[in-house]
Every structure is written in structure tokens, then in C-alpha cells.
Amino acid sequence: RSVGIIGAPFSKGQPRRGVDRGPDAIRAAGLLHGLHEQGCAVKDYGNLTFEEPPDDEPVGRVKHVRAVGSANQRLSEAVQAVKLDGRVSLMLGGDHSLAIGSIHGHAAAVGQLAVVWVDAHADVNTPLTTPTGNIHGQSMSFLLHELHSKIPILPNFSWVKPCVSAKDLVYIGLRDLDPAEHYTLKLLGVKLFSMTEVDRLGVARVMEETCDYLCAKAKKPIHLSYDIDAIDPAVTPATGTPAVGGLSYREGLYIAEHLCQTGLLSGVDLVEVNPLRGRTKDDVRSTVSTAVDLLLACFGRLREG
Ligand SMILES: CN[C@](CCCC[B-](O)(O)O)(CCN1CCCCC1)C(=O)O
Numbered sequence: 001r002s003v004g005i006i007g008a009p010f011s012k013g014q015p016r017r018g019v020d021r022g023p024d025a026i027r028a029a030g031l032l033h034g035l036h037e038q039g040c041a042v043k044d045y046g047n048l049t050f051e052e053p054p055d056d057e058p059v060g061r062v063k064h065v066r067a068v069g070s071a072n073q074r075l076s077e078a079v080q081a082v083k084l085d086g087r088v089s090l091m092l093g094g095d096h097s098l099a100i101g102s103i104h105g106h107a108a109a110v111g112q113l114a115v116v117w118v119d120a121h122a123d124v125n126t127p128l129t130t131p132t133g134n135i136h137g138q139s140m141s142f143l144l145h146e147l148h149s150k151i152p153i154l155p156n157f158s159w160v161k162p163c164v165s166a167k168d169l170v171y172i173g174l175r176d177l178d179p180a181e182h183y184t185l186k187l188l189g190v191k192l193f194s195m196t197e198v199d200r201l202g203v204a205r206v207m208e209e210t211c212d213y214l215c216a217k218a219k220k221p222i223h224l225s226y227d228i229d230a231i232d233p234a235v236t237p238a239t240g241t242p243a244v245g246g247l248s249y250r251e252g253l254y255i256a257e258h259l260c261q262t263g264l265l266s267g268v269d270l271v272e273v274n275p276l277r278g279r280t281k282d283d284v285r286s287t288v289s290t291a292v293d294l295l296l297a298c299f300g301r302l303r304e305g
């Protein structure tokens with residue numbers, strides 16, 4: 001497998017300091033060494049640098065609009081370039097607002113794609129429904145064709161073209177949604193496996209159904225957007241929006257292993273690792289090493305050796 005790594009040290013999609021340290025923390029925990037060990041051809045494109053637009057006043061309730069829009073435009077271009085290099089793009093966050101640029105750039109390069117969103121949260125508030133104004137909870141709303149008419153014009157966002165159809169999106173791990181998000185997902189008929197379904201069906205069946213559902217019509221390249229807070233906070237506490245009752249380490253790995261073996265994985269995000277949100281060094285170590293293990297599984301590592 002050929003992998004192109006992009007570091008996106010960005011935090012303005014949410015209010016907590018530290019998530020911009022995610023990319024270097026994940027590298028320092030041995031990501032590249034591990035990928036090389038398992039035979040991947042790896043190119044590290046380094047960390048993007050982001051401008052800080054002055055006077056970035058909220059627009060309505062939405063915070064850091066200009067910074068988020070500008071950062072994601074740059075990320076979109078970078079991901080598109082990695083795809084045109086013929087590699088699987090691996091974006092290291094940074095907060096989950098970065099999925100806007102990552103998925104946009106991926107779709108610009110490959111056309112129609114399927115999205116598997118592994119997260120405690122749906123990140124599908126619109127700028128008009130968000131309870132917090134934090135764009136990391138709104139990312140999908142900018143990308144879905146079906147929500148196009150619900151998105152107001154925002155500064156530095158005019159470049160964003162919706163590029164995902166609701167039928168090509170699957171959520172896994174949901175357990176903390178806002179009312180408007182729940183309503184939207186029901187209205188659009190988005191396929192989702194909340195933690196209730198994970199408990200009821202088991203992760204193997206969830207992945208079987210996910211792949212059957214996404215591959216039913218045509219096989220599309222898959223974009224996996226993995227929010228580390230999908231995993232139970234007992235395993236990955238160093239993150240900004242922890243929610244109890246998450247995926248076990250093993251379930252998280254299985255999801256990555258299964259998607260890898262489809263051979264359709266074309267883009268990956270690993271976001272919301274925040275080294276400042278661990279209470280102890282062990283908290284941070286456990287979070288970052290789990291992130292590395294999930295990524296090694298995305299790119300071919302099997303527990304059977
Ligand atoms: C559930 N929606 C939240 C969290 C978004 C998390 C983003 B992610 O990238 O980490 O998944 C939270 C909104 N609630 C906060 C607590 C009070 C009720 C609203 C939001 O801010 O929209």
C-alpha cells in the first residue's frame with residue numbers, strides 16, 4: 001500500500017487548546033516506523049501551515065468561520081495532490097472540522113465516494129442548528145448534497161461544494177447526538193450503527209452490513225473519517241469531547257481491519273487526539289498509541305501477524 005501523510009495541526013473547529021499537537025504526537029508514537037515495518041510505501045508531506053485571519057468574529061453562532069474555511073481550502077488542495085500522486089491520503093488532525101477539506105479534496109480527485117464516519121457524534125449540525133457554534137460538530141452538513149439548501153453563505157466557505165450523497169454515508173459508534181442531528185439523519189434516511197446496534201449486532205455484522213450497503217450498487221472508493229472519541233474514553237481519554245460507552249479497542253481495530261481488506265480504502269482521517277486533555281501521561285500514551293494501532297490496521301496490519 002502507498003500512503004501519503006498530511007499533518008493538519010488545526011484546532012479552530014472547537015474551543016480546547018492542544019488538538020493541534022495531534023499530528024506530531026501520532027508521528028512521535030511510531031506511525032511511520034510501523035507503516036514501513038508492515039511494507040507500506042510512505043511519503044510524509046509534513047504539516048500544513050494555516051493563516052490566522054484577523055477579526056474572525058462569529059457569524060451568527062458559528063465560531064472561527066474564516067480560519068476554518070481557509071484551513072480546509074488548503075487541506076482540500078493538499079489531499080487532492082496526494083490522491084493525484086496515486087496514494088491513499090492519511091490526514092492527521094487536528095479537530096474534526098478538517099473532514100470538510102479532507103473529504104472535499106478526496107472527492108475532487110476521485111469523484112463519487114463513500115464515507116464511513118466512525119464517531120461518538122454525527123457532526124451534522126448546520127450553522128443554524130449548532131448548539132455550540134463549534135464547526136467540528138457541523139462538518140458533514142457542508143458536504144451533503146441533501147443539506148445544500150440549509151447552509152448559509154459563510155466567509156471563506158464559498159469554495160466548498162457538497163460532494164457526498166446521503167446514501168453513500170454510514171455512521172458507526174454514534175451515542176451523543178443533538179436533536180437537530182437526529183432529525184436530519186432520520187429525514188435523509190442515513191444508514192447508521194449507533195452503539196445500540198454495535199451491541200445488538202456485534203461489530204462483525206455491523207461491518208458486513210456496512211460494506212454490503214455501500215457496495216450494493218457500485219463499488220466506490222471509501223473515505224474513512226475516524227474520530228478518536230468513537231473509542232471508549234477508558235482507552236482514549238485524551239480527546240476534547242469524550243462520551244462514555246464507546247467502542248472497545250478491539251472493536252475499533254476490527255472496523256479498520258475490515259475496511260482495509262475491502263481494498264477500497266482511498267482516504268483516511270484520524271482526528272481529535274488532544275495530548276493536553278489527558279489527566280496523566282498514561283492517558284495520553286494510551287490515546288496516541290491506540291490512534292497509531294488503528295492506522296496501522298487501516299493499512300494492512302493484522303493481529304494474526
Ligand atoms: C453533539 N454535538 C456537539 C459536539 C460535537 C463534537 C464534534 B466531534 O468532532 O468531536 O465529533 C455537542 C453539543 N452538546 C454539547 C453539550 C451540551 C449539549 C450540546 C456540538 O458541539 O455540536
Ligand SMILES: [Mn+2]
Nearest residue numbers: 096119123227
Ligand atoms: Mn467528530
Ligand SMILES: [Mn+2]
Nearest residue numbers: 120121227229
Ligand atoms: Mn466525536
Ligand SMILES: [Mn+2]
Nearest residue numbers: 145146148162
Ligand atoms: Mn448539490
